[in-house]
Amino acid sequence: MSTGRFAVLYRKLGMSMQIFDLTTADLEFVAEVEARSHQKISNCYQCGNCTAGCPYTFAYDYSVSQIMRLIQIGQKEAVLKSRSLWLCGSCQSCTTRCPNKIDVALIMDVCRHMAREAGYATERSVKIFVDSFLASVERHGRAYELGLMTAYMTRSGRVFTDVDLAPQALMRGKLPFKPHEIQGREQVARIFERFRKGGDNV
């Protein structure tokens, strides 16, 4: 246990301080985030304005400014395993309020892509929701709410999700029992097929 001044203070306050070894910085990771987001990570001077405006901090493991710092110091695994990536709502508050004009929400999005590609999903229910939604679009060409709810409940095992809302929504005709099939649904399915076949998609 560290006996450093700040470590002791943090413990007294009931907070935990994580220590990252700067010599383990993965500079390739930093370069990849920069290349995929077209943002310069070193422009962040850690003012914390993004975190101050972020409505999701209460649910995050690392706040958004901490994610920015972790990227700066090349902590690939800590970033890609962070639950925060999956919980960001892309509300654009951080991007809008960054004094250095960094598109922070875009960086969160790019890290989320990289986490997914690396096989991490630290908020499993969010990943299942996203996958169920896109599967519904691939199949019908449009999002089909009742179908995607059923798929989500089956895949996640959370079979009672929002059952309390179903009667209200059904009574008002807001959850049609049939999907709206479009003519071009095969065109939409082909978008997904070509995407999965790969190629240069980043």
Next chain:
Amino acid sequence: MFKIAYYPGCSGQGTSLEYDMSTRAVCKALDVELVEIPDWSCCGSSPAHTVNHVLSAALSARNLAQVEVMGMDKVTTPCPSCLTNLRTAAHKMESPEFRGKVNALLDVPCNGNVDAQSVLQVLAENVDPELIKSKVVRPLTGIKIACYYGCIMNRPPELMRFDHHENPMAMDNLMIALGAEVVPFPLKVECCGASYGIPRGDIVMRLSGKLLDAGRDVGADAFVTACPLCQMNLDLRQGQINRALHEKFRIPVFYYTQLLGYALGLDRAVLGFEKLCVDPRLALGKIKQPAQAR
């Protein structure tokens, strides 16, 4: 007559039926002709852009390509999430390299030269406020409204290019023109919890609960929204929020198009008030009849 391509968005056929119905009705009444994209598909919404930006842009661009085939260069949508995706796709496709990657996924290529605007922007910029005022037959006198814009209608400003990113006024101005009293609402652009209602309901309970709480604090009889997801979180989930937070909120949550249509005297059947979960009469009852208002 102002003519523009129309992208309704998937929720308009389900959870936000009343938004689509009332949007079409008020546009017709205000001489804005909406030409629906014949075989529109899902824009990809949030799920697509959290997976991959080329995939997301391709799902949106299939629709933009259809607008191009229609020989039009502007499209409007009521939904801010669709709007963000359509605008982002067009913006990113200004890069020939990115456009090439998107078109590699599409059957019909897209140039990306289509400007997407919200229906709110179309009404604010193309319909004379005096014309709207002159057409009001049922003024909204006596009702106190909090205008809630949601997080992405105006943000980031470099992409959305409409209204103010911290203090938007388009709906406020519209509601004032209709005779309503607009209360100052400090959380106009705060996030409601977006699509996390299903996978992480606790997040929506907290964030949407905060909005309802602020609305009550400023004395609002009702919320007015422009986003299907915001409306659903505040209205359909209001009972869930009450149970989760031990609260007793009962605040009706309208789409701005519903109140606009009501003030214009449109047939109630096309405004879809019966689709709302929290009883809209709690707020509509506060509107003074024209005789009383005088």
